[in-house]
Every structure is written in structure tokens, then in C-alpha cells.
Amino acid sequence: MRSPFVQLLTARRFAPLFVTQFLGAFNDNLLKASLGIFVTYRLAEQSGLGASSLVMLAGGLFITPFFLFSGASGTLADRTDKATIARWVKLAEIGIMGLGAWGLWQQSIPLLLAALFGLGTHSTVFGPIKYALLPQHLGADELVAGNALIEAGTFLAILLGTILGGSVVLFDRGALVVGGVGVGCAIAGWITSRQIPPAPASVGPDAPRPRLLRDSLDVVQYVTSQSKLLLPALAVSWFWLFGATVVSGLPVLAKDVLFANEQVVTLMLALFAIGVGVGSILAERLLHGEVSARHVPLGGCVMAFCAVDLYLGSLGRPRATELAGAATFLREPGSWRILADLVGLAAGGGLFTVPLYAILQHESEPSHRARVIAANNIINALAMTVAAVVAAALLARGMTMGELLGLCGVATIPVIVITAWIVRRGLMKGVVRLVLRVLYRVEVDGLEHVRAALPHAVIAAN
Incomplete structure (x- = not known):
């Protein structure tokens, strides 16, 4: 029997959506990274503003649409065919990346910031579509595999976009290359979006129309009123808070704590993306298609342990006169431990x-x-915003990036305890199953038939 990942990646009901979202995530980070480097090294002095101020402004413009338009985007996706919306959104992305390419070519900060706001809006509208599409096109036993591929693909796209955008834009004609790649990926995304099968509206035509801020408040209120939705949303937000802190802090960690250069930053970003992919695939392997949170506490434990050990491993690094490159860094004592912790953190x-x-x-x-x-x-956007503000305040008061990551690891412990309590029945079942399998070599076949018969199944011990 073929792997569920292979089955999904070769099926029209999933593959076009996967490629479309991959290209969109790649473009988001291609432009963000290009703008950050371009502004810092080329345009900051021309604008009369500090590089840090412009980068903070750019980050704020990208995340603002998530607060303004998410509710309306969700309402629109529930009352309209999601595949149709995806095509229009991807068509708009071509124009947005064209604006960004023109801004890079003209070295225009207003054009680049406008394009970044446009991409933030694009991601805000597309986000509810891609995740709401999955249950319409996939079976319940395929949801975990589908989400694993989406998660792994997203982080790989983030890695590739960040590396390409940050490394190429300052070369001779680098802005032209970045702009051309961005527009080309947007066109490819529009083409693949046209292959997404129809996903009809889940409500009738008399459903409320989108209402911008009012819808954002309403959807948050709806989720917070139901614990079965609020608790997973809060846990996901903790992951994004933690992950955003790690990814945004890697350059500072490399330079100020590990005394390493941008080659090591790129290496760590690559390993982080690989780690998330490994953890995502492991989730499907452990659950075998079952929608369950019983392994969430284990993932939290791995995150917490690796973050604290990364902090401990970064202590006492000798200060060097020159920042170490990747080859030199890998020869230094303790470096492999730090990289292993980073991979483990991401996999968790x-x-x-x-x-x-x-x-x-x-x-x-x-x-x-x-x-x-x-x-x-x-809620994710709010968590990442809070994380950025708190991290900036702590770093300004003298905390190192290694200490901040260690603090994130310790702060994950209450999250682990809460999730373990919520899924305690599933955890106990898992422990009993493990004991029976390891000590008594008990194997159970045919559980899929029991699930199919529920809730009317009768199990008689023999």
C-alpha cells in the first residue's frame, strides 16, 4: 500500500492546493526578506529613517491585515466556493508581486511597503481557504497527513524564500532577479489554483455578508465560547509564538551568542525547516490517520527540553575576533549539540x-x-505580536537570545501540563497499549472496523 503522503501528493484533490500554498508562502518570505535586506543596506539612509524602524514598520504592515480582514475572509470562504476565491486571490498576487518588483527596481520604499501590505492581505484571505478546503477534499483519516504536508511545505517555502530573497537582492541586478522570480511564482500559483477542484459553500446564499472588523470580533467570540475549539487554537498560537521567536531570533543568536556569521544562520534556518517537516511527518506516522491530540504533550516536552538544552549548550562560547563561518562553527566544541537541539525543537x-x-x-x-x-x-497573529514586543523588551534589558530561548522552553511546561490533563484519557490508553505491546506482545488488528461501526460497536473480550 502506498504511503498516504504519496497518495495525496499525486491526487488532484490535494496536489494543486499544496503547490499553490507553497508558492504563496515562498513569495511572502521572498519579498519580506528582500525588503528587510534592501532597506537595511541600501534604502535606510535615503529615507532618513533608521533601518530597524523601517523593518519594524514592514513587519507591522504585513501582520495588520490578519487583524483587520481575517473575520471577513472566513465569512467569505464559508459562503463562496473556496476554489473560486483561491483563483481570484492568486490572480491578485500577480499584481502584488509586480508592484513589489517595480518597487525593488525603482528602490521605492512606499511601493515596497504597499506590496508587503498587499501580500499580508493575500495571506489573510487565502489562509482560511486552504485549511477549510482540506476537510472537503480529504477523508477524516487523511486530515493529519494533509496537515503534515501543508505544515512541512510551508516551512520549506519560508526557508527557500528567506534564503533567496536575503542573499540575491543586493547582487548586481539582484532586484530584477527577485522581482522576476516573484512574479513567475505568482503566475505559476494562479495556474495551479485553477486545478483545485470545486469546494462549494457550506452555507446558503442568505448567509451574512463579510463585515470587516465586526466579523473579526464575531469569529473570535464564536471560538472562545467553545472549549473544543479554543484550546487547540491557543495551543497552536503557543507554537507560533515560540516558533516566531526562534526564527526571528536566529540571526541574533548566531551573531551575539554563537559568534557566527550569516552562513550559520542559513544552516540553522535550513535545519529548523527540516525539523518541522520531520515532526509533521512523524505526527502522521504515530497517529496512523487518527485525529487525536494524545501526542501533543510529547511534542511540547521535546520543544521545552531542546530549547533549555540549546540555552545550556550556548553558554560559555569563546568570543572570537571574527565571526565563524559554517565550516569553522561545525568544528567548534558543542556546535553539533546546538544544531541537534534546534532540529529537535523544530521536530517537536x-x-x-x-x-x-x-x-x-x-x-x-x-x-x-x-x-x-x-x-x-x-489569535496566532496576536500571539506573535505579543511575542515580538516582549522579546524586544527583554533583549533591550540585557537578556541574551540564548536566555530568551531557554525562557520559552521553561514557559512551555505549563502548556504541556494543561494539554496532558486535557488528553489524559488518550495518554493513559497510549501507555496501556505500549505496555501490552512491549511486555506482553499483544497486537490488535482490525481497529479500523471498530471505528467504522461506532457508536454501536460491541467489544467482547475472549
């Missing part, structure tokens, strides 16, 4: 978050599914 994050996304999709009513995803996006 994939194991932690993939089941939670599947639960959000599985537990939400079809008529509200896109709005639930929209509310989750709002």
Missing part, C-alpha cells in the same frame, strides 16, 4: 501543531469551518 513543534490543526478542522461545523480557521489566525 511539528509533532505538537499538526494534530491540533486537524482537530480544529474536524471539530468545527462545516458552516463555520473557514471562520474558525480565521479566528485561529487572528
Whole structure:
């Protein structure tokens, strides 16, 4: 029997959506990274503003649409065919990346910031679509595998976009290359979006029309009123808070704590993306298609342990006169431990978050599914904003990036305890199953038939 990942990646009901979202995530980070480097090294002095101020402004413009338009995007996705919306969104992306390419070519900060706001809006509208599409096109036993591929693909796209955008834009004609790649990927994304099968609206035509801020408040209120949706959303938000802190802090960690250059930053970003992919795939392997949160506490434990050990491993690094390159860094004592911790942290994050996304999709009513995803996006954006503000304040007071990562690991412990308590029955079942398998070599076949017969199955011990 073929792997569920291979089955999905070769099926029209999933593959076009996967490629479309991959290209979109790549473009988001291609432009963000290009703008950050371009502004810092080329345009900051011309504008009369500090580089840090412009980068903070750019980050704020990208995330603002998630607060403003997420609710309306979810409402639109619930009352309209999602495949149709995806095509229009991807068509708009071509124009947005064209604006960004023109801004890079003209070295225009206003054009670049406008394009970044446009991409933020594009991601806000597309986010509820891609996650609400999965339950319509996939079976319940395929949700975990589908989310694992989406999660792994997203982080790989983030890695590739960040590396290409940050490394190429300052070369001779680098802006032209970045702009051309961005527009080309947007066109490719529009083409693949046209292959996404129809995903009809889950509510009737008399459903409320989108209402911008009012919808954002309403969807958050809807999710917070139901613990079965709120708890997974809060847990996912913790992952994004943690992950955003790690990814944004890697350059500072490399330079100020590990005394390493941008080659090591690129290496760590690559390993982080690989780790998330490994953890996402591991989640599907452990659950075998079952929508369950019983392995979420394990993922949290791995995240917490690796973050604390990364901090401990970064202590006492000798200060060097020159920043170490990748080859030199790998020869230094303790470097492999730090990289292993980073991979483990990311893998724990994939194991932690993939089941939670599947639960959000599985537990939400079809008529509200896109709005639930929209509310989750709002809570995620709020968590990442809070993380950025708190991290900036702590770093300004003298905390090192290594200490901040260690603090994130310790702060994950209450999250582990809460999730373990919520899924305590599933954990106990898993422990008993493990004991029976290891000590008594008990194997159970045919559980899929029991699930198919529920809730009327009768199990008689023999």
C-alpha cells in the first residue's frame, strides 16, 4: 500500500492546493526578506529613517491585515466556493508581486511597503481557504497527513524564500532577479489554483455578508465560547509564538551568542525547516490517520527540553575576533549539540501543531469551518505580536537570545501540563497499549472496523 503522503501528493484533490500554498508562502518570505535586506543596506539612509524602524514598520504592515480582514475572509470562504476565491486571490498576487518588483527596481520604499501590505492581505484571505478546503477534499483519516504536508511545505517555502530573497537582492541586478522570480511564482500559483477542484459553500446564499472588523470580533467570540475549539487554537498560537521567536531570533543568536556569521544562520534556518517537516511527518506516522491530540504533550516536552538544552549548550562560547563561518562553527566544541537541539525543537513543534490543526478542522461545523480557521489566525497573529514586543523588551534589558530561548522552553511546561490533563484519557490508553505491546506482545488488528461501526460497536473480550 502506498504511503498516504504519496497518495495525496499525486491526487488532484490535494496536489494543486499544496503547490499553490507553497508558492504563496515562498513569495511572502521572498519579498519580506528582500525588503528587510534592501532597506537595511541600501534604502535606510535615503529615507532618513533608521533601518530597524523601517523593518519594524514592514513587519507591522504585513501582520495588520490578519487583524483587520481575517473575520471577513472566513465569512467569505464559508459562503463562496473556496476554489473560486483561491483563483481570484492568486490572480491578485500577480499584481502584488509586480508592484513589489517595480518597487525593488525603482528602490521605492512606499511601493515596497504597499506590496508587503498587499501580500499580508493575500495571506489573510487565502489562509482560511486552504485549511477549510482540506476537510472537503480529504477523508477524516487523511486530515493529519494533509496537515503534515501543508505544515512541512510551508516551512520549506519560508526557508527557500528567506534564503533567496536575503542573499540575491543586493547582487548586481539582484532586484530584477527577485522581482522576476516573484512574479513567475505568482503566475505559476494562479495556474495551479485553477486545478483545485470545486469546494462549494457550506452555507446558503442568505448567509451574512463579510463585515470587516465586526466579523473579526464575531469569529473570535464564536471560538472562545467553545472549549473544543479554543484550546487547540491557543495551543497552536503557543507554537507560533515560540516558533516566531526562534526564527526571528536566529540571526541574533548566531551573531551575539554563537559568534557566527550569516552562513550559520542559513544552516540553522535550513535545519529548523527540516525539523518541522520531520515532526509533521512523524505526527502522521504515530497517529496512523487518527485525529487525536494524545501526542501533543510529547511534542511540547521535546520543544521545552531542546530549547533549555540549546540555552545550556550556548553558554560559555569563546568570543572570537571574527565571526565563524559554517565550516569553522561545525568544528567548534558543542556546535553539533546546538544544531541537534534546534532540529529537535523544530521536530517537536511539528509533532505538537499538526494534530491540533486537524482537530480544529474536524471539530468545527462545516458552516463555520473557514471562520474558525480565521479566528485561529487572528489569535496566532496576536500571539506573535505579543511575542515580538516582549522579546524586544527583554533583549533591550540585557537578556541574551540564548536566555530568551531557554525562557520559552521553561514557559512551555505549563502548556504541556494543561494539554496532558486535557488528553489524559488518550495518554493513559497510549501507555496501556505500549505496555501490552512491549511486555506482553499483544497486537490488535482490525481497529479500523471498530471505528467504522461506532457508536454501536460491541467489544467482547475472549
